[in-house]
Amino acid sequence: MKVITNRSFYYWLICIIWMIFITGCNNSLHNISNSQIINGDFETGDLTGWTVVEGDAFSNETVVDTATFWDENIPFQHEGKYHLNGVITGEQKVGKLQSSTFRLSGDGTITFKMGAARDIEKTYVAVCLAKTNDIIFKQPNTFFLDPGIAEVSQYDKGLAYTNNYADYAIYLPEYIGQEMYLLIVDDDSDGDFGFINVDSIKTYYVDGVAIP
Ligand SMILES: [Ca+2]
Numbered sequence: 001m002k003v004i005t006n007r008s009f010y011y012w013l014i015c016i017i018w019m020i021f022i023t024g025c026n027n028s029l030h031n032i033s034n035s036q037i038i039n040g041d042f043e044t045g046d047l048t049g050w051t052v053v054e055g056d057a058f059s060n061e062t063v064v065d066t067a068t069f070w071d072e073n074i075p076f077q078h079e080g081k082y083h084l085n086g087v088i089t090g091e092q093k094v095g096k097l098q099s100s101t102f103r104l105s106g107d108g109t110i111t112f113k114m115g116a117a118r119d120i121e122k123t124y125v126a127v128c129l130a131k132t133n134d135i136i137f138k139q140p141n142t143f144f145l146d147p148g149i150a151e152v153s154q155y156d157k158g159l160a161y162t163n164n165y166a167d168y169a170i171y172l173p174e175y176i177g178q179e180m181y182l183l184i185v186d187d188d189s190d191g192d193f194g195f196i197n198v199d200s201i202k203t204y205y206v207d208g209v210a211i212p
């Protein structure tokens with residue numbers, strides 16, 4: 001009788017541990033699927049997963065597979081096939097493009113590529129809290145550097161950043177667990193690189209490694 005009671009005890013103990021394990025796995029899977037924005041690399045070739053919330057600077061036509069710019073064929077240095085090239089609709093156009101909502105997880109790191117966007121007050125990528133729509137972080141293209149001559153060698157040496165992409169990483173560990181979205185902003189209607197290029201947005205990192 002005593003042996004049966006012990007077996008029963010261990011049977012239920014194993015069941016409880018297994019249920020806790022399964023629940024934990026489900027939670028992990030849920031977090032992973034909600035931690036990356038949809039189409040952050042624009043590889044669908046259009047604005048799938050994105051919403052134009054203001055203006056007419058952004059449309060499906062601004063997602064391009066063009067690899068170089070100007071007659072000098074300077075590489076954009078984008079990732080994959082497609083990227084967001086804000087000049088297509090016209091430099092004078094303004095607008096805001098909102099990503100899908102995600103829950104900041106892992107390290108609290110967000111990375112992306114950005115080009116053009118010369119006016120750091122009017123063109124930038126913003127991080128917003130989903131609950132309040134408050135902007136908690138703004139990243140302008142601080143790498144922008146126009147050497148005044150269109151020579152591929154200047155770009156190859158990292159001495160020029162105009163339409164081509166610079167890499168950005170922002171860290172928001174204090175906001176881990178919160179729902180947020182990104183806003184690509186073009187408030188610049190006066191030209192002179194008054195548009196914004198963006199590609200390869202990654203919003204989920206664990207131990208410094210991007211999780212797909
Ligand atoms: Ca891409």
Ligand SMILES: [Ca+2]
Binds near residue numbers: 186187188194
């Ligand atoms: Ca513009």
